[in-house]
Amino acid sequence: MLIEKISTKKVSDTVSEQIEKMILDGSIPAGEKLPSVRELCERFGVGRSAVRDAITVLKGKGLVKVKQGEGTYVSKYDSSKIFSKAVMLPNANDITELFQVRKIVETGMAEMAACNRSEKDLTLMKKILTTQTDAPWEDDYQFHLSIAKATGNSLLIQFVQVISTTIKNAMIDFHQFIKCDSEAIETIALHHKHIFESISSGTSNLSNEYMLQHLTFVESILHKSLHQRK
Structure with missing residues (x-):
């Protein structure tokens, strides 16, 4: 009987990985504003805390910039971030x-x-x-x-x-x-x-x-x- 292992990955990790993939493959180009937290919650079917944690992770990697009162924007391309x-x-x-x-x-x-x-x-x-x-x-x-x-x-x-x-x-x-x-x-x-x-x-x-x-x-x-x- 084949049984798949249950993933212990946090919901926020899954969200950040999906957004990161969209940024790296160009689906969300540099300079573009990410959907609001509310919209991301609806799209991923998760809570606000998971989305906020995901954005914090992406910010730490330098992939996005959070502008107070405006929203979150995709950072400009930097080749050193490839790895x-x-x-x-x-x-x-x-x-x-x-x-x-x-x-x-x-x-x-x-x-x-x-x-x-x-x-x-x-x-x-x-x-x-x-x-x-x-x-x-x-x-x-x-x-x-x-x-x-x-x-x-x-x-x-x-x-x-x-x-x-x-x-x-x-x-x-x-x-x-x-x-x-x-x-x-x-x-x-x-x-x-x-x-x-x-x-x-x-x-x-x-x-x-x-x-x-x-x-x-x-x-x-x-x-x-x-x-x-x-």
């Missing part, structure tokens, strides 16, 4: 969606780096890999950033910076989670070594393959850490 929901990576779906994007972008980034890298880029990557600090998260970030820099594409550099900023806390927790797992630490170090060597040799197809292997492994560990926390 706002992934700041804390609260659930498995957020992790999966984020890494789907990373696998598409960063595999191509590694491939491009293999074609465009300079000796200066390679020196920087090698220095990062051989000079480990007491902040593993920072070392990880600097390595991925050095690959972005090696592409010569400023948008890719910004992409890595935005991703790393939004998931900083999650990645700090990730490295804390694996600090006693020598096998996982060695696997990540080996991945980084293979990525570096393929970029250094200009073997773009291997750079793509090794980056995909690395991101898939990190994603699996993040899922594992989330499951254990629950």
